[in-house]
Amino acid sequence: MRIGLLTESGHPYASGESRLWCDRLVRGLAQHEFDIYTLSRGVGREDEGPVRLPPNVERVRTAPLWAPADDGRSYGRRDRQRFTAHFERLAAALCRPEPTGDTAFAEGLHGLAELARDRGGLCAALRSEVAVRALESACRAPGARRSVQRATVPDYLAFADHLERALRPLSLDWYGPDGLGAVDLCHAASGGTAALPGLLAKRFFGVPLLVTEYGVHLRAHYLSAGASPLSAPVRALLAAFHGRLATEVYRQAAVVTPGNAHARRWQERCGADRAKLRTVYPGMEAERFAAVGEDPDGGDPATLVWVGRIEPAKDLVALLHAFAEVRREEPAARLRIIAAPVREAEAATYVAHCKALAAQLFPDEAAAPHAVGDNPVSFEEIGGPEAPGLADAYAAGSVVVLSSVVEGFPVSLVEAMLCGRATVSTDVGAVVEVIGGTGLVVPPRNPRALADACLALLRDPERRQRLGAAARARALELFTVEQNIAAFRDLYLELLSLAPVHREAEALDADGGPLPFALTAEAYVPGHWTATARPTPAWAGATATGSGHV
Structure with missing residues (x-):
């Protein structure tokens, strides 16, 4: 099967979870061919070249949306x-x-x-x-x-x-018998603009469209609109455009795969047919956390750990106030905040604010330098001397805390579950769906409730171990790369079985009817076996391989 994978600011150029998911999907479904069509919103991302791609990727085509464009086309x-x-x-x-x-x-x-x-x-x-x-x-x-x-x-x-930028995919040269017209299925790795080429492939060639959303594009637009410098009428028009585009994408898609029930509810509110919705959870690499997960007694029993990307939505302010309450009742307690390296100016400002708050809440301990373990609150970077790897970050304590006020699919929570750690989380996004009763959940923006839940687990090692074991079993069952790839393998086969048959021209007789046995079976075997095999496509900077249908 030949898949047209549609991405936006993701695979194969950008880093992050979007690229990782696409890369795992392509490598995990090596029996299928992939053509990658990516819309780039970042200056210079493609200049560095794509990541090393597996041989089943036939071509990569990129269209920049960030630069002004004038095609010089004038209409009569x-x-x-x-x-x-x-x-x-x-x-x-x-x-x-x-x-x-x-x-x-x-x-x-x-x-x-x-x-x-x-x-x-x-x-x-x-x-x-x-x-x-x-x-x-x-x-x-x-x-x-x-x-x-x-x-x-x-x-x-x-x-x-x-x-014009949002509709630029309408003007691309991707729609032809040597482009998206040649694929068996379009798979959009997000909704919104990234799915536009899939809409056109369906309209022009009848290619079925599969849409995957782990973070709902429309929700992300609404969240970012509040900080936009645009005027209110422009924001209203953009919101209307993205809302109606989402509705049309869901209407035309053969199947929509939300990453959780929270995303599913957004899609239903935008008009998605429930019969088309299939929840497919993101897949995590369980193996990298296996050593920690198989050691339930590891970690400092008096240490709380927060792991993630520091930004205001994570509400570390509430976490610090909650830990002040914990510290009053359990003086030996520690809090380690272990984060990805900070690059954005807004995040750096927020980190500085949180460090100042920690110094204010714990003035005696912050008066002099301390090593990790002596200071009740530490701010560390993943990859630093005290936390050399992500798994080691979760292994540093016995309870992992998530204090967010806004969350989609909580990746850090799943990682903590794979590590067999008991968790305390705020009830936002897909947290309750992910936890499923294997951790404690409290309301957001409630430091007292967060503190009480942390204290309950710090004081009860048997409960911590029991919850951690249950959490790991749940994560291994639902949130692994293997289950994610298996779900899409089944969906690809299902959609292809329901799609109209596209016959080769040489397989039809003079009246347009089928010619039985016109093509030999070898014509569909990967490799240069016969003259009727599909010619090898190529794209700059990569080694293409000849192939046919599987």
Whole structure:
């Protein structure tokens, strides 16, 4: 089977969980061929080249969305009229409340895609005066939402710029018999813009679309919009665009795989059909935590451990206040905050604030330098002298704490479970679903409740060991790479079995009917066996291998 893997700012260039998941998927399904199509939002990421790819990756194609683009394409009168009609339909859908069953957005989106396919890119048209006037008319039309009625010309221009970047996949040269038209299945590794090429592949070629969301794209947009410098009308228009795009992606997808029930609820609110939803949990490499997990008595019994990426959403302020309560009742208690290296300015500011708070809450201990273990609170980096590896970070204590106020799928919590550690977590995101009764869960932003739960486990070693063992068993059953890959292997085969058959031209007779035995079985065996085998595609900087269908 040939899979078109659609990514955005991820595999095969970026680092992080998104790249790791895609890499594990491709390597774990070595019997399938993969073509990777990635939308890049980062300057210079692709300059470093992709990670080393396995031989079943046939090609990698990249399209940057971060740079301004002008394809120099100008339309004639009829094409301008065609563009105007489709764009007006799309703009009107964004400006009015979304009624049930409204198809105007989908009609406008697919109409623009067909125009781009027939007449070339949309870049100049989407930034043109025609587009700005259409936006103005839609915002001022009767029935338009009040949030967009106050928009001004700078707002129209700003939104047109964002919309052109979001719709740039419509103008790519990926849609042809040698591109996405040649794949058996499109698998979008996230929703939103990354799934747009999959929508077009389905419309133009009937290729089934599978969408995987471990973090819901629309939710991420809403969370980031609060810190945006854009005006309120532009934010409202962008929210409407992403919301309607999510609805169309879910409607067209053959299957949508949320990473947890929290993501599933978001998708259902956006109109996803429950019959299409299949929860597939992210896969973690259990082997790297095996040594710690098989040693339940390891770790300092008086030490609490927090592991993760420091940012305000993790609410370390509440954790420090909670630990102050713990320290009053258990003077021997320690808290080790072990984090990934800080690179963003906002995170560095937050770290400085947390360190200042720790010095304020524990003035006597912070007055002089201490080694780790002497100071009640320590801030360390993964890879440092006291925490040389991720597994060692979890092994440092007997209880792992998660204090977040916002969380999607809690990766650090699963890692702690694989290490056989008892956990105390706040009830956010998918925490309760992941824990499943094998740890203590308290309300967020409640230091007293967090402290009480930590004290309960610090004072009861038998309960800690029992919960840790149950947590590890649950993680090994549900959250491993093996179960994740097995789930997608089954989904690929199911979707291919339901997809329409695409016959080779030489396998049809003069009347368009099938010719039995027109192609030998060897034509579908990987390698250069026959002249009818698929020609070897190539992409710059990689070694391609010849292959056929499996």
